[in-house]
Each structure stands twice: as structure tokens, then as C-alpha cells.
Amino acid sequence: MKFYxxxxxxxxxxxxxxxxxxxxxxxxxxxxxxxxxxxxxxRRKQSEQSDIEQLKPFGLDVELLxxxxxxxxxxxxxxxIAEFGVIWVRGGNCFVLRQAMxxxxxxxxxxxxxxxxxxxxxxxxxxxxxxxxxxKGMELVDDPNVHPYDNQKxxxxxxxxxxxxxxxxxxxxxxxxxxxxxxxxxxxEKNKIPFKPLKDGEVIIIE
Amino acid sequence: xxxxxxxxxxxxxxxxxxxxxxxxRKILEEINKLYNDKLGDNLxxxxxxxxxxxxxxKPGISDIDxxxxxxxxxxxxxxxxxxxxxxxxxxxxxxxxxxxxxVVSLEELKNSKNYKNLRVYLKTQSFLLSGEDILSQLPxxxxxxxxxxxxxxxxxxxxxxxxxxxAGKIKDREYLFQKRPIEFWCIWMTRVLLRAxxxxxxxxxxxxxxxxxxxxxxxxxxxxxxxxxxxQLLMWSVKPISDKKKIFVFLNNFxxxxxxxxxxxIINN
Numbered sequence: 357m358k359f360y361x362x363x364x365x366x367x368x369x370x371x372x373x374x375x376x377x378x379x380x381x382x383x384x385x386x387x388x389x390x391x392x393x394x395x396x397x398x399r400r401k402q403s404e405q406s407d408i409e410q411l412k413p414f415g416l417d418v419e420l421l422x423x424x425x426x427x428x429x430x431x432x433x434x435x436x437i438a439e440f441g442v443i444w445v446r447g448g449n450c451f452v453l454r455q456a457m458x459x460x461x462x463x464x465x466x467x468x469x470x471x472x473x474x475x476x477x478x479x480x481x482x483x484x485x486x487x488x489x490x491x492k493g494m495e496l497v498d499d500p501n502v503h504p505y506d507n508q509k510x511x512x513x514x515x516x517x518x519x520x521x522x523x524x525x526x527x528x529x530x531x532x533x534x535x536x537x538x539x540x541x542x543x544x545e546k547n548k549i550p551f552k553p554l555k556d557g558e559v560i561i562i563e
Numbered sequence: 564x565x566x567x568x569x570x571x572x573x574x575x576x577x578x579x580x581x582x583x584x585x586x587x588r589k590i591l592e593e594i595n596k597l598y599n600d601k602l603g604d605n606l607x608x609x610x611x612x613x614x615x616x617x618x619x620x621k622p623g624i625s626d627i628d629x630x631x632x633x634x635x636x637x638x639x640x641x642x643x644x645x646x647x648x649x650x651x652x653x654x655x656x657x658x659x660x661x662x663x664x665x666v667v668s669l670e671e672l673k674n675s676k677n678y679k680n681l682r683v684y685l686k687t688q689s690f691l692l693s694g695e696d697i698l699s700q701l702p703x704x705x706x707x708x709x710x711x712x713x714x715x716x717x718x719x720x721x722x723x724x725x726x727x728x729x730a731g732k733i734k735d736r737e738y739l740f741q742k743r744p745i746e747f748w749c750i751w752m753t754r755v756l757l758r759a760x761x762x763x764x765x766x767x768x769x770x771x772x773x774x775x776x777x778x779x780x781x782x783x784x785x786x787x788x789x790x791x792x793x794x795q796l797l798m799w800s801v802k803p804i805s806d807k808k809k810i811f812v813f814l815n816n817f818x819x820x821x822x823x824x825x826x827x828x829i830i831n832n
Contacts, residue, residue, distance in 0.1 A: 364658070394624050395775045397750050397803050399661055403623050406657075447623065504776075531658050532586035532622040556658075 357470050359562040360478040361487070363525035363554035364447075366410055367480070372561055377414060378474050381441030384411060385421040389456035390448025390482040392424070393502045407446055416442060423460040427507065430461025437465055441474065447481025447525070449498045454486050454515070455508045463516045470518065481525045484560075488515035488522035493543045493551075497536045520550065523560065527553035565781070566687060566771045574704040574771050578616035578690045587615050590627065590656055594664070595693050597648060598631040605633045607669055608694030612684050625660040627652075630685065632697060636668040639740065646740055663739075669697060679713055687771070706771040711762040711829045718759050718825055722818045725752050729811035746803040749810055753800035756821065757782070760793060766828045775800050786824065792817045 358376050366373065388404050408418050419440075426433035437443065443466075445453070457463040469475055477487075485494055491513050494500070500511045515522070524540055526533045537553070544551040554560065567575040583591065591611060598609050613628040614620040620627070645664045652662040665681070672678050672685075686704045704710060727733040728748050735742060738751075757775045760782030764770055770781055779797045783790045795813065804810065 391624055392801070394621070395800050396624065396626070397801050398747060399624050399626065400801070401746075402661070449621070530586075532584050532620065535585055 357466075357472055357475045357477055359487075359560070360476060361484040361523060361554075361560040361562070362478070362480040363484075363523075363527070363529065363558050364480055364531065364556035365407070366414075367559040368557040369559040369561065370414075372559070373478070374414060376476050376478075376561070376563070377416065378441035378476060381474065382414075382416050383440045384416040384418045384442040384444055385437065385440040386411070386418050387421050387423060387443065387445045387453075387462075387479075387483070388448070389423045390446060390450065390453035390486075392456060392504045393449045393452050393499070404446075407444075411444060416444075418444075423456040423462060424505070426460040426462075427456075427505070428459070430464065433460050433462060434465050434468075437462070437469070442476045442478060445477070445479035445483030445486070447479075447483055449502055450482035450485040450491060450494050451498055451500045451511055452502055452504060453482050454491060454512045455503065455505055457486065457516060458512055459505060459508055466516060466518060484523045484525065484554075486516055487518040489517045489520060490515050490522070490549065493522065493540050493547070493549055496540045496543060497533050522549060522551040524551050524553045525556070527555050529556035531556055564772065564774055564777055568706065568769055568771070571703075572705045572707075572769060574687045574706065576687055576689070578612065578688050580611075580690055580692070582618035583611070583615060584618055584620065587620060587627065587659065590652070590659055591615075591629075591692055593652070594627070594629050594662075597652075597664075598629075598666075601644060601648070602631060602633055602666070605635055605637070606694060607632045607634050608697055609692040610685055610689045611692050612689035616688055616690055620660060622658050623660060626663045627660055628663045628665070629692070630665045630667065630681065630689070632672060632694075633666060633668045636671055637666060642666055643740060669700070672697075673700060676717065683710075683714065684773075688773075704771070706765045706769040708766040708829065710771070711766045715759045715762040715825065715829060718755070719822055721755055722814065722822070725755070726811065726814055726818070729807045729814060731807060745805045745807050745810070749799055749803040749805070752810065752814065753796040753803075756796050756817075757793065757800065759821070759825065760786075760789075763824055763828045789820070789824075792821075 360373050360376055391400050394400050411418050503509045524537055527537050569575050595609055598606055610630045614625045615627050649662040649664050667678055682701050683704055686701050757778040761778040764781050764785050772778055779793050783793050
């Protein structure tokens, strides 16, 4: 699997993104479960639409994949995920996203398909934070006590564990959460948790 | 989360400028300037309410809710600039969220039933951004039968309008000067019923919240027999549908039962 990990939206490495998109499968799973804390469905739809519009110029055939439809149905999700060349995971609350990944089994599926080189995992903000070994420190930015799902009432502190460090998006950026990210940097240093700060526009690419 | 109630039984207003995340402060300055430019001498005060006002705004999804209170009432035509200005701010600050600009005269705010919810929002979760503080002219918010009546007294009429929208008989209802799709009214219905649910409980004990999940939890704890319907509403609140017929059937079945409960607790009790 290849990775295009952005701080905010698609970021500034769009030429590289074009190269990373599998040429023979532009079907894209757009995952927005990091927004499941919100009960403003209208705003959510607008926000998702804005993301999807940004992805379309890359020739991506975007489909909204709601992990809630796959809770307790890992095998079904595995089959569905196999259809996509790109998995794009957007921002929101990383603790909520982590719960949705756990309940649907996406966390395990991602690890299982790590060796496939014809899949691109892309995303931004919470969508990239969640790949860390731990979500410790992220509570300074996102509320860890949000439990929108009936079958998960405890905070999941373990990250998906695909990266061996935490990405801290919106670092020193013109973003509402940048101040809190500064505090998180201090926390990570103090607690010796490996991290890489990313400014909005910046992208980490792993091939 | 339930709102805090003080020792006098009033809902505590926890909003303050000090809680606003620094990024939003420059935006608030711009909103301040916008209202001043557009309303001039007619402007009395500007309030900020909702998640921004308590420092809990989430970028990209939260609303930046502002209310300008004017000395004199303005006509619909005089306020159409709001639609354009909201979009312009949204484009200028795409990371912030969505801009909800409201203009209302003091007279309307104090007396019009159209603003019964706004009166409560202002008293329970807002702070003065600039101008004259008029909150003392609005009644304190004490959860109880009177507040339930004030907020949900027109529930039968509202549900009837919604039924007519889903039946296709009303097609021109607007919100903030714009016609809205069925999905919007589906969400609207979920908010009306879930919040009226806490209103029914409020008539018995002092509880108050705007949060739909809290309203659901409080109501279904008291009336578990309606869990299925309230669960459906909660689900539609985050995943609305556009199937008018399906919503109509639901509302047509549920409204009489719910209104009976409303009658018993808020009207007769």
C-alpha cells in the first residue's frame, strides 16, 4: 500500500498524488466517519461534498463508504474494500474514527492489505493521525469522550499502528486547531512519543 | 450533555469571549465589521452563540452562529444580503466551518413566537460581542412546564406543517430565505420531536439540553415504550432521507401518540 498523508485536504503535493493513484483503478472509498460526532447532517453533507469535489479533478470515481453500515461485518467490508484503488479518509475527530475502524474491522483490513502495492491510502487530519501506534496526546485536540456508537462506549487509545510515529497535522498553520497542536507537540516531547508535525499544505508520502 | 442549572433553578450560560479559540477571534472581528457596515445606526448589539461561544467549535463542520439585534425591524428584502455574505465568509474562511448570520429586531426577539427558540439560545449559550447587552430584557431560563410550554406549545401546528410538507401539500416553506429539500425538513422534524421529548420530561423535572442524543437519552429513560421511534429519529438526524412517503407514514403514525403525551404533560398537567 502507498500513502499520501496530508495535513489539510489534498495538500500541496498534487502532482505526486496523481502519480500515486493506481492507473487501472480509480474507484475511491471516501470515508467520513471522523464526523460521526456531529448531529448536523446538513452541514456534514456540505462538508463531504466539498471534499469530494476536490478529489474529482484527479479523475477519481468517489463513493461514500460509511463504516457504520459494516459494524460487525468485517468480511463484507473486506470484500467491499477490495473494489477500491484508493481509500481516502477525511478529518474530524480521530477518536471517533478509531472507534468506527475498530467496529467495522477496517483497522485489521488495512493491515492485511499493507503488502498490496496497487492500493493508495490517502487522507488528512484525523484520517492520518489514526495510523499512529497510539492516540495519546490527541486528546488535547479532539475530545476522546465522544462515543457515538451504541456498541462502543469506551475510548480506544491504541492507534491503527501502521506508522511507528504520530502525525500532528495543522502545526503552525492558519487553522483553528493550530494552538492546540502546539500544546500536543509539548506533550509528545515530554512523554517521548515519536511524532512528525505537518503544516497545512504539507504531505507525507510513503511508497 | 445536560445544561448546568444554578441554585436558583436557572440554566447557566457558560459562553464567553475568553473561551473562543484564537483562530475564530479574527473572524468574529470581521463579523462585527460586517454587521456594523450593513446595519449602521440601526445596530443595537451582536451576540455569538453555539459551539464557538463555548470554545467547542470543530473546524469544517461547526456553525459560526452570530445574531445581530437591531433597533428597528427590517424587511425580508432588506436582509437578503445575509445569504450572499454567509457564502462569502465561508469561502474566505473554508477551514472555519459554516456561517449562520441572523438579524432580528429587539421587539421581534422579545415578542415574536418565531424567535422563541432564539430567546432561549441567547440566554443559555451566548456572549455579547459588541453593543448594548440586552440579555437582561429576556426572561431567565428555568427548565419546567412553563419553558416546555413556551418552546413546544405550538407542537401540533408544527407537526401539521411538516406532515403537509411530506405529503407534498406545502412546497414553499423557507428557512433563512431559502427553500430547502426534503432531507432538510427530515432533519428539522427529528430536531422538533427529539427536543420536544426533553420538553415533555422537563414538565416533570428540571432538565434542559439542545443536544439531540441527550434529548433522546432523557426522554427514552422516562418513556422506554417510544425507544424505537426516537431511535429512528436520532438516526435520521444524522442520516436524513428524502423519501417523503416514508417520513410521512412515520410521522402520521407517531405524531398522535407523541402529541397525546405532550397534551398530558405539558398542557393538562
